Amino acid sequence: MKVVLHRRYRFCASHRLRQAGWTEEENLRVYGKCANPHGHGHNYVLDVAFTGPVDPATGMVTNLADLDAFVEREALAEFDHVYLNEQVPAFRSLVPTTENMCRVLFERLRAYPHARLETIGIQETAANTFEYAGETRGNE
Amino acid sequence: MVYLTRKVEFSASHLYHNPAFSPEENRRIFGKCNNPHGHGHNYVLEVTVAGEPDPRTGMVLDLKELKDILQREILDRMDHRFLNVEVPELAGRIPTTETIAMTIWQLLQPRIHQGRLHRVRLYETPDLFVDCFGNGQ
Numbered sequence: 001m002k003v004v005l006h007r008r009y010r011f012c013a014s015h016r017l018r019q020a021g022w023t024e025e026e027n028l029r030v031y032g033k034c035a036n037p038h039g040h041g042h043n044y045v046l047d048v049a050f051t052g053p054v055d056p057a058t059g060m061v062t063n064l065a066d067l068d069a070f071v072e073r074e075a076l077a078e079f080d081h082v083y084l085n086e087q088v089p090a091f092r093s094l095v096p097t098t099e100n101m102c103r104v105l106f107e108r109l110r111a112y113p114h115a116r117l118e119t120i121g122i123q124e125t126a127a128n129t130f131e132y133a134g135e136t137r138g139n140e
Numbered sequence: 141m142v143y144l145t146r147k148v149e150f151s152a153s154h155l156y157h158n159p160a161f162s163p164e165e166n167r168r169i170f171g172k173c174n175n176p177h178g179h180g181h182n183y184v185l186e187v188t189v190a191g192e193p194d195p196r197t198g199m200v201l202d203l204k205e206l207k208d209i210l211q212r213e214i215l216d217r218m219d220h221r222f223l224n225v226e227v228p229e230l231a232g233r234i235p236t237t238e239t240i241a242m243t244i245w246q247l248l249q250p251r252i253h254q255g256r257l258h259r260v261r262l263y264e265t266p267d268l269f270v271d272c273f274g275n276g277q
Contacts (some may be wrong), residue, residue, distance in 0.1 A: 001245060001272055008267040025232050049271075054242065057158055058169060059234030064268070065171060 004051045004118055005061040009071055011080035014041035015096040018085075039083060044101075046075065047121035047131075048109055062115040074108045098124045102132035110134070143258060144200045145188045148210050151221035153180035154235040157224075178222060183240075184263040185214065187248060191255025201254035213247045237262055241270040249274070 004132040013070035017031035026033040034040070040097050048071060078088055090104045102120050110117040121131040154179040156170035168173045173179070191200040217227055223235040241262040243250050249257045255273065256274075263269040 001242060001274060003242060004271040004273070005238065006271065054238045057160065057234075059156070059236035059239040061238055061270075063169065095221045 002051060003054055003061055004049050005115070006049045007067060007071070009046045009048070009076060011044050011046065011076050013079055013082055014039045015084040015091075017041070017095055017097060019095060020093075035044055037086065042124050044079075044098075046071075046105065047119075047123070049118040049121070050112065050115035050123065052120045053117035062112075066114055069110070070112050071107060071109065074111070075105055077118040079105075081136050098122050098128065098130045099132075101116060102130050106132050106134055141190055142193055142200050143188050143190050144206075145186050145257070146203065146206050146210065147186045148215060149182060149184050150215055151180060151182050152221050152223050153178045153219050154223040155179065155223060156234050156236065178224070181264050183218075185210070185244065186259075186261040186263075187244075187257070188259040188261070189252060189255040190258035194254075201252070205254075206252075209248065209251045213251060214244055217247075220250060237264045237268060237270045241272045244267075245272040245274075259261075 016036065017102040019030075020028045022030070024035075048067075050062060050067070054061055079101075082088065084091050084101075086092075088096070088104075091100070094100050094104070102122050105122070106117065106120045109120065117134070119131055119133045121129060123129045142180060144194055155174075156173040157166050158169075161169065172255060187206070189201055189206065217229075218240075221227060223230050223240065225231075227235075227243075229247065230239065233239050241260050245257065245260045248260065258273070260272040261269055262272075
């Protein structure tokens with residue numbers, strides 16, 4: 001039996017969708033109001049899914065206290081209540097779409113030592129949710 | 141293939157304690173989940189059955205039958221119970237979301253005869269849930 005543990009976290013951040021190499025008109029055409037010059041914000045919901053054997057001594061895939069501390073350190077501390085474009089180095093040269101946020105967070109959170117990262121999900125709004133399972137599983 | 145999901149809720153209490161650990165270890169590993177009198181949750185269970193719809197009925201399986209199975213196998217056993225002591229299948233185990241979800245899978249899997257059990261998803265809170273899949277999925 002395969003067991004996958006999902007844990008959800010929340011963070012609030014602002015961003016602006018804009019490619020540095022494009023004219024303002026191109027950015028506005030592609031990204032619409034998401035390219036507005038002063039940015040805008042969302043209440044993001046991050047869903048992380050980890051899999052692994054369930055330890056019979058604890059009944060757990062991983063201890064939530066360990067996972068919470070890891071996600072706080074590797075993701076939330078840097079992503080919560082910031083302007084992503086300016087304050088998260090990964091987005092100085094990468095458009096902070098939710099797709100790219102999934103990829104950046106997947107690469108960070110896959111380093112978790114106690115279980116294997118299965119997927120990252122980010123809900124940008126109640127209407128928009130993105131999920132990423134890493135490159136090797138992209139065609140599954 | 142069509143995937144059908146039915147959702148039910150139950151409320152139950154539990155605590156995490158492994159008698160093989162010292163009191164300090166139990167406290168360190170399980171934190172407030174080790175509080176001796178237990179605590180409770182409103183669990184939300186989503187059961188997904190996969191199958192081809194029967195051309196005569198248009199159904200993967202009869203929802204009434206699935207509802208009855210969930211009532212008999214899960215709710216009658218776990219709803220408004222203290223999981224550690226009142227559910228024999230959990231006796232001697234740590235009733236984490238993982239353990240309860242695996243137990244639910246084992247209880248339901250042999251009972252589903254139309255379609256096959258694809259996934260058991262158990263929410264302990266809106267921010268913590270576990271998925272169980274059969275081997276090879």
